[in-house]
Amino acid sequence: MIVSICNKTTMGLEGRRYLKKVSIKAQCGRHNQHQQQKESNRVGVVPVISATAATRTTHGAKLSKRSPRPENVDGDFYVDHTCIDCNVCRMMTPTVYSRLGQQSIVYNQPSSDEERLSALQALLSCPTASIHTREPPTDIKMAHDSFPLAIDPNTIEGVYHCGYHSEASFGATSYFIVHPGGNILVDSPRYSVQLAKRMEAMGGVRYMFLTHRDDVADHKKWQEHFKCERILHEHEVTWSTAEVEMKLQGEGPWSLAPDIELIFSPGHTEACVSLLYKTKGALFTGDHLMGNGKGLMMDHVHNWYSVPLQIESIRALLPYDFTWVLPGHGYMHHFNTVEEKNVALRNLIEKESM
Numbered sequence: 510m511i512v513s514i515c516n517k518t519t520m521g522l523e524g525r526r527y528l529k530k531v532s533i534k535a536q537c538g539r540h541n542q543h544q545q546q547k548e549s550n551r552v553g554v555v556p557v558i559s560a561t562a563a564t565r566t567t568h569g570a571k572l573s574k575r576s577p578r579p580e581n582v583d584g585d586f587y588v589d590h591t592c593i594d595c596n597v598c599r600m601m602t603p604t605v606y607s608r609l610g611q612q613s614i615v616y617n618q619p620s621s622d623e624e625r626l627s628a629l630q631a632l633l634s635c636p637t638a639s640i641h642t643r644e645p646p647t648d649i650k651m652a653h654d655s656f657p658l659a660i661d662p663n664t665i666e667g668v669y670h671c672g673y674h675s676e677a678s679f680g681a682t683s684y685f686i687v688h689p690g691g692n693i694l695v696d697s698p699r700y701s702v703q704l705a706k707r708m709e710a711m712g713g714v715r716y717m718f719l720t721h722r723d724d725v726a727d728h729k730k731w732q733e734h735f736k737c738e739r740i741l742h743e744h745e746v747t748w749s750t751a752e753v754e755m756k757l758q759g760e761g762p763w764s765l766a767p768d769i770e771l772i773f774s775p776g777h778t779e780a781c782v783s784l785l786y787k788t789k790g791a792l793f794t795g796d797h798l799m800g801n802g803k804g805l806m807m808d809h810v811h812n813w814y815s816v817p818l819q820i821e822s823i824r825a826l827l828p829y830d831f832t833w834v835l836p837g838h839g840y841m842h843h844f845n846t847v848e849e850k851n852v853a854l855r856n857l858i859e860k861e862s863m
Contacts, residue, residue, distance in 0.1 A: 580609050584618035585642045586628055592639040595680030598631035636676040653703040657685045665789045665833055675699040675726035681837040690766040691715025695793045696837055697726035705734050720795025721745050721781035724837045744780035776819020777812055791833040799839025805857050820861050827851055
């Protein structure tokens, strides 16, 4: 049961607070009238344009931003000029996608069925529909049906990566937890009928836990579909989330189930909250704490409230037992032991406190 929840709409100073925190995430909001075209672009209906003439015509005029980047390797898959450098495809399929010139490229074409499926999963997950195939993929349904993606059935069975990242949250990762007390959607993916059907088959969604104000994306559409209860701290509420069903108050902790604890983690924003799945040793951190492909990090560039407070909130995680860090932005990270996690946290705290 949620404790300290207010059902009354909480606006307060949200106008000034929201404007103060305007970021690239807000600037990248999706225009609904373009969504249908973007979705069709994902499946190879974009005209093929020579990579050597991808950016300009002979008269010097710019071609469509949907043309292939000339840095792509020759082959079926390519990235166009609309990439926002969110890193989703590079995290999902690093053997195919890489970074060059502050955007993604295809640097290797898939060389196996498994790699091709992964490349298509990244194509579907791209928040700006910037990845294409030159020929319509006959196996795109297989990619759709593979979501949500099991993260690691051996260590965190029942925890999934939703895919279908949203431009409105700058490509943030969302997660799906299959739980005996009711399934939980952690932050919001882009709304997808295919993903909704898969989640229905897995038991639907009881709760939609929103870590903070930034990564709420299509939360309204998901709530309308599943009639789930959305959870967000009252100080993270903005005009777009004013109608969430459960508003956390105070500094917690709060509990959704005996093994699901919500931890107050302010710093990145005023009142972001992490979710700890105790029996799986998994901490869902939003943008509070993330992996960088090698270890842990915190994001200074997109800190909207207080770096010192964020450091102290990271220090407060030391007593908790978890080995998985599952962030909104950045890489997922797995530790072999809780002590290994604590060493990494202490090193990060020491580095950031200098």
